[in-house]
Amino acid sequence: MFHSVTELIEKIILGEDTTIEFKRVMPHRDSLADEIAAFANAQGGTILIGIDDNKEIVGLEQQELDRVEKMVVEICTDSIKPAVDFFTEKLRIDDKNILKTEVPRSLFVHRSPNGYFTRRGSSxxxxxxxxxxxxxxxxxxxRIIRxxxxxVPNTHKGTLRESHYRRFIKEDVSEEDIEDLLLKRTLLVQEGREIRASVAGVLMCHDTPDDYLYNSFIQAVYYSSKVKDANYQIDAKDFRGPLDQQIIDAYQFVQKHNKVSARKEVGRIDQPQYSMRAIFEAIVNAVVHRDYSKGESKIRLFMFADRLELYSPGALANTVTIEKLPYSQxxxxxxxxxxxxxxTLDEVVENQVKRRHFLDGRGEGVGIILNESEELSGKTPLxxxxxEELCLTIFAAESL
Structure with missing residues (x-):
């Protein structure tokens, strides 16, 4: 996490935060286990033993240094379930010994002696x-169901609209077999003797998913300015249908306000502000990857005079980072x-976005967003x- 001792010293001077914790001496075993698990359950971090809360390097005696390292190894392997990955390093700074323990962000959720912990600020x-x-x-x-x-509580088979779920049943089956097929597709879920709609079932097969899953819609706003200002709000819509319809509605909203400039040379050259192929990929990604367990916010799409911003609730899944997005599936x-x-898409949209289905599973979406948008505007999307919200900014191309 730190490339040099100099970088580490600079971090010590700044003090504790979400990524670094100081300990003057070896704390109680259970307390340190909680600290280590908290880092693993958050974004990872570093624990420095031999530094007090005032950022003073007090150091450890050599014998104590060896004992502390041994205890850290035991804690990480025996006191935390499942065991955490870690890396210890003995360092000498200002002629004093300290122990550095780095804890990476984990793929799992870890329980320590006093429960489940995470990191917030410096605590x-x-x-x-x-x-x-x-x-x-x-x-x-x-052990956790996706x-x-x-x-979804308070739902039943009738929650799913036949015109929507028939899209996912290719066979010509009788009505009595429909329920079994919907269960196999996990559009319905069995709960004891009761049959309930699944989250995906509601999102794809109910006319207004927001009836059952709060904020499961897309909000789109267009401003003629570069900032959010109601005086410059030109258009605003909430799209609340099944997810595939929400995608198309949001796509057409951007298309409606996607200004096209032109110049005449040998022939007419048209240049839109945004690549609609990139916009389609961005909206699909936002819908597919959002965290529907978070009902505090909806997907939000804002168009400004110079850019488009798309917010999707939920942090990145598993070990995916911003840097890995173009290569991750x-x-x-x-x-x-x-x-x-x-x-399948209708013929008009299919020709515009150069694909037959809403999702192709090849993992090319982020690359299309980055490449096509930068080609138009000269600026890389951000x-x-x-x-716990992912924001994508696509910059508008300047007028010709």
Missing amino acids: KIELPPDQLARLMQRRSQA FDEQL ATRNELLARLLSEI YELHN
Whole structure:
């Protein structure tokens, strides 16, 4: 996490934060286990033993240094379940010994002696039950059902509209066999003797998924200015249909406000602000990869005079980072991805976005977004994480 001792010293001077923790001496075994698990359950971090909270390097005696390292190894392997990955390093700074323990972000959720912890600012906190459930779902532990396959309370077979679910049943089957096929496709889920609609079933086969899954819609706003200002708001829509219809509605919203400039040379040259192929990929990605367990926010699309911003609730899945996005095929909602890959586009949209289905599964979407947008505007689109929300900014091409 630190490439040199100099970089580490600079970090010590800045003090503790979400990624670094100081300990003057070896703390109680259980307390250190909680600290280590908190880093593994968050974004990873570093624990420095031999430095006090005032950023003073107090150091450890050589014998104590060896003992502390041995205890850290035991804690990481025996006191945390499942065991965490870690890396220890003995360092000498200002003629004093310190132990550095680096803990990477984990694929799993770890329990330490006093419960489940994560990192907030410069402290560890115990994870509330709802946040713990979301973390387990995000990290795809084998014992946790993917969220898009979970049942939705207060639903039943009739929640799914026949005109929507028939798209996913290719066979010509009788009505009595429909329920079994919907269960096999996980559009329905069995709960004891009751049959409920799954999250994916509601999102793809109900007219207004927001009736059952709060904020499961796309909000789109167009401003003629470069900032959010109601005085310059030209258009605003909420798209609440099944997910495939939401994608098309949002796509057509951008298309409607995608200004095209032109110049005449040998022939007329038209240049839109945005590549609609890139826009389609961006909207599909936002819908497929959003975290539907987070009902606090919806997908939000903002068009400004100089850019488009697209916000999708949910941090990146598993070990995916911003840097790895162009090369990653990790999918948060595999069932939704499979269903969207089965729906064909109408001929007009198919010709515009150069694909037959909503999703092709080749993992080319981010590359198309980056390459086609940069070719138009000369600026590389920007991916950013804002807390647990992914924001994509696509810059508008200048007029010819």
